Amino acid sequence: DGGITQSPKYLFRKEGQNVTLSCEQNLNHDAMYWYRQDPGQGLRLIYYSQIVNDFQKGDIAEGYSVSREKKESFPLTVTSAQKNPTAFYLCASSRTGGGGNQPQHFGDGTRLSIL
Amino acid sequence: QKEVEQDPGPLSVPEGAIVSLNCTYSNSAFQYFMWYRQYSRKGPELLMYTYSSGNKEDGRFTAQVDKSSKYISLFIRDSQPSDSATYLCAMYRGNAGKSTFGDGTTLTVKP
Numbered sequence: 001d002g003g004i005t006q007s008p009k010y011l012f013r014k015e016g017q018n019v020t021l022s023c024e025q026n027l028n029h030d031a032m033y034w035y036r037q038d039p040g041q042g043l044r045l046i047y048y049s050q051i052v053n054d055f056q057k058g059d060i061a062e063g064y065s066v067s068r069e070k071k072e073s074f075p076l077t078v079t080s081a082q083k084n085p086t087a088f089y090l091c092a093s094s095r096t097g098g099g100g101n102q103p104q105h106f107g108d109g110t111r112l113s114i115l
Numbered sequence: 116q117k118e119v120e121q122d123p124g125p126l127s128v129p130e131g132a133i134v135s136l137n138c139t140y141s142n143s144a145f146q147y148f149m150w151y152r153q154y155s156r157k158g159p160e161l162l163m164y165t166y167s168s169g170n171k172e173d174g175r176f177t178a179q180v181d182k183s184s185k186y187i188s189l190f191i192r193d194s195q196p197s198d199s200a201t202y203l204c205a206m207y208r209g210n211a212g213k214s215t216f217g218d219g220t221t222l223t224v225k226p
Contacts, residue, residue, distance in 0.1 A: 004158075033213070042121075042203060042218035043159075058213065090158050102207055103149055104214060106158030 002027045004107035006091050011112045013078065013085060021076045021110045023091035032074035033092040033104060036060060043090065049074055050096070078112065086114050118142050121204055121217030130226050134191040138204035138217045141185065145206040145215075148180050150189045153201045153219070162202075163189065194224045 004025045013019045025032065031050045035043040045058030049068040063082025068074050074093075078085045088111050092104040121138045128134055136150075147166055151159035163178035165171045171178045177190040187206075191198055204217040 006158075040218070042216040045213055048213055092158075102147065102214070103161055103164045104205075105161060106151075108158045109156070111156075 004091055004093055004105060006089075006107035006110050008110060009108070011110055012115050013112060014115050016080045018077055018079050019112065021078070021089055021091075021112070023074045023076065023107060024072055025074075025091075025093045025107075026072060027093055027095075027105065028071070029093035029105075030071070030096050031094045031102070032068065033094075034058075034064070034066065034074070034076045035090045035092065037088045037090060037109075046076065046089075085112055087112060116141065119204065119206060119215050119217045122220055123218065124220035125223065126220060127223045127225060128194055130194060130196060130224055132194050132224070134194050134198070134222060134224075136189040136191075136202050136204075136220050136222070138187050139185055140187075140206060140215075142208075142215075143182075143185065144208045146209050147207050148178070148187050149205040149214070150176075150178055151203040151205060152198075153203060155200075159203055191222075194222075196224050196226050199223045 007022045033048040034046040044060050046064050047066040049055035065077045090109045091107045094102045094104045119140045150163040152162050153159040165178050168180050168182045175192045179188040201219045201221045203219045205214045207214040
């Protein structure tokens with residue numbers, strides 16, 4: 001079954017700690033995305049990658065970092081510089097980064113909380 | 116001002132009702148339009164994907180795009196309790212590399 005797997009489902013972070021959220025896809029999609037969703041709000045783009053070894057900042061990249069060393073994987077690190085990290089994090093992928101193949105497919109998210 | 120504005124809701128309807136969910140946008144360069152359904156504690160699921168102005172139907176769902184008015188709608192006929200979810204509109208330019216999402220409308224269908 002093709003899809004996007006995010007792990008863990010729930011994650012707790014201590015003050016001053018970096019944490020990494022995992023995102024793996026087996027859809028053979030070129031493009032991958034990370035979003036943050038806060039209660040009652042839409043999706044805000046953190047980072048996106050249209051191809052391996054390349055990524056761009058989204059609207060709220062401060063305090064986050066990513067890597068894209070493999071096509072299937074796009075991990076997100078929430079650093080201690082992110083002062084309000086409690087949120088629901090969603091990873092998505094699309095066949096390409098533009099044109100008619102861009103509709104994104106989502107994983108089931110990771111809920112990050114501060115201890 | 117946001118590029119995409121979505122009717123905020125929440126919306127509560129009886130089972131069997133016709134539901135209308137709406138978004139307006141300001142950027143005339145948007146070419147592709149999507150509707151997603153998101154159940155609680157889950158990721159959004161792609162429901163409808165359209166390119167041109169007009170209507171697209173899939174079962175009980177109809178997506179409508181009016182590019183001249185910069186307005187898109189999702190209609191749900193014969194609504195069911197299982198349709199209770201948050202609905203997100205999204206759109207993008209051809210080579211933008213990213214989509215812009217509305218804030219979502221939460222729908223409750225009461226049996």
